[in-house]
Amino acid sequence: MRSMASAGRPPTSRQCSSGFCTRTSRTSTDAGMAAKSDQTQRAFASSTVTRATVNASAALLASQCMPPLACRLLIAQRDRTGTPAPSPALRHGVSCGEVWMPEARDAASDGSPTPPSDAPTGASTSVVLLRPLPLPPNRSMERYADEIQQGFQDRAGWEVSSASTGRASALASRFRLQRLERAVARVWSYPRLVRRLPADVFHIVDHSYAELLGALPQSRTVVTCHDLMLLRAEVSDIGFRGRRPTVRRFRRRVEHLRRAARVVCVSATTARDVRELLGVEEERLRVIPNGISAAFYPLPAERVQAARTEALGGHRHSLLHVSTGDPYKNVETTLHVLARLRAQGLDVCLLRVGVALTDAQRALSRELRVDPAVIEQGRVDDARLVELYNLADVLIFPSTYEGFGWPPLEAMACGTPVVTSDCDALAEVVGDAGLMAAPRDVEGLAAAVERLLTDDAVAAEYRRRGVARAAEFTWARTIEGLAEVYREVAGAGPPHLGVAGGAPTLL
Incomplete structure (x- = not known):
């Protein structure tokens, strides 16, 4: 499997070894900001790297044609060392969101790059976990994504990162526009973000975000379905019925599951519902139960x-x-x-x-x-x-x-x-x-x-x-099952390199 660094095109001066970089628009008004961006990118571009945290401003993302209310971004990459690096700041205008650069090299406490690592950089399979929007927070989905990312942390040959738009902006909070900001992020900025991400495999961890398949290579996309309760309630007596507008919206979203390369179901019950209620072929379904955290155990x-x-x-x-x-x-x-x-x-x-x-x-x-x-x-x-x-x-x-x-x-x-x-x-x-x-x-x-x-x-x-x-429900078993699914999907064709050639823009 090709790594993201060997994407089949010569690296540009703004492309880091992992293929995840920010790209600025070089306008006369943004010349100072662009110079700072180039300086930071050169610090990331020369070696096998672990992680650096870069504060990227909303104004920088807005220069890429994003609206101010929808320009906050979070890209989370696992840290091989377990130690976060200090972050050189790129600040311009309003307060900024946080971007974790996958495989970016650690920075020293004074902001200077650390010496290159002597560790070899073997080819690996890159997977991007697409998380739900954080407003309102969904604890179960976040736990699911966290356990997957942590589970692949020490597995050789895998680069697993996460993507989602970030928390609500101060402006939206001030004027109580969080719902509007969330709606804009869901239908516009989040699809724009995922369309530009390079990866071998994409994994939508929440079935209610299956509409993101419209912005992704379907043959390389996996979706986890946790339940189809709202649809099951329409045809079976399970004690309640959803409101019609809610059911219609949910149905429109989950119907995209038919387009996924694989649908991971957390139980055989959910797999049955996906097959019966959405008509997804059984050969594309995989039952992989959730695990349980080691934090749950008998106390003294x-x-x-x-x-x-x-x-x-x-x-x-x-x-x-x-x-x-x-x-x-x-x-x-x-x-x-x-x-x-x-x-x-x-x-x-x-x-x-x-x-x-x-x-x-x-x-x-x-x-x-x-x-x-x-x-x-x-x-x-x-x-x-x-x-x-x-x-x-x-x-x-x-x-x-x-x-x-x-x-x-x-x-x-x-x-x-x-x-x-x-x-x-x-x-x-x-x-x-x-x-x-x-x-x-x-x-x-x-x-x-x-x-x-x-x-x-x-x-x-x-x-x-x-x-x-x-004890039978371990995350190790879940990760092994997902690894097999990722291998199946990654073999479906060339990796997705993002749109518009060169280093992808994170929007």
Whole structure:
């Protein structure tokens, strides 16, 4: 596989060894800025390099014909050394976004280039991960992309970087134009960016951005589909229906999956939906389950006991529910299960992570007389989430639909028994390592939870099964599967060199 440095054309004075460079328009008004850019590019161009961080201004990108509200850019490249380099600044006009130059050489603390590395530069396969826009942030998609990029970091023969437009500009925030800026970035500046990126393989990590295929070489593009919940809800009873405009917009976007070289599905359930609802041929589908971070593991008993005392507010038992607040998370059923358990004399509380109860759900909790036993934790970081998984007696997860289902897997990895609905994807993930009932079966779900709370032997058995089951879902296995897909796609033809010849412009 050819590296991006050997793109089949002579390098220009502004082309770095990786093929990722900025290119300025040489106008009389920008002469000073162009001179600074050339000086910085010469510092990057002469050796095998690791990473440098360059502050590229919005005005510089605007000189390439981008509107001020859509010109912030983020290109993230893995760092072989694990140590970020100080960044020579290119500042012009307004405050700037950050550009990470792939394979750019480290700069010394005074901004001067470090000596060339003696390491050989073998040909490698270049992959660009196309991430969702960061507003609003999508934690699951960012985690997925982060794990992929980190997983390829130490694999020889791979150069995996990330691309996305950057955070909201100060101007947009000041005038509350973030939604407009996001819309412009999605339909205009992000496609312009990806059209100019050189790579052997492109990977759209979020299926709802599949429309980017219109700006990419389709034979070299992979898309990960996490779920088609909105489309499945139109033809099956999964407990909710999306709004018509939302469904139409979603359908227009995901129909582009038919054009991808490969569609990676995180579960067999999702692969079935892609095949049935979009008509994608089975030979282009690959089922590659998500992995689980090593950060989720059983904590020491003394730490768990201290955390329980603080979190449970004097209650003896605890259920944990992790929820985005979406209808399919079936929050109302968790409240009914809590009420049933307390009516049977069990002193149990419900710890809720994520979006708080709505007014209607709070009214239901008061009607069921369980409001004092509902303890909101809000949005938490991974460290706190691990702690909550460990201190909970049972995770309850009665979703009416899932494309994969990370919370049960994370809970099992922490040694917490799980009770879930029997929807297809959760049955895939949990297997026989958890107890299940139908999503709306309050009695069945309550009986399963009661069994785990009152029988220590049963709880211990499901803790053992859960830890063993979670150990099967490693990111190493996911990365190996993706590497095979990338190899298949990379062999489909010559690498994509970006448009307009010479060093590509990052817009």
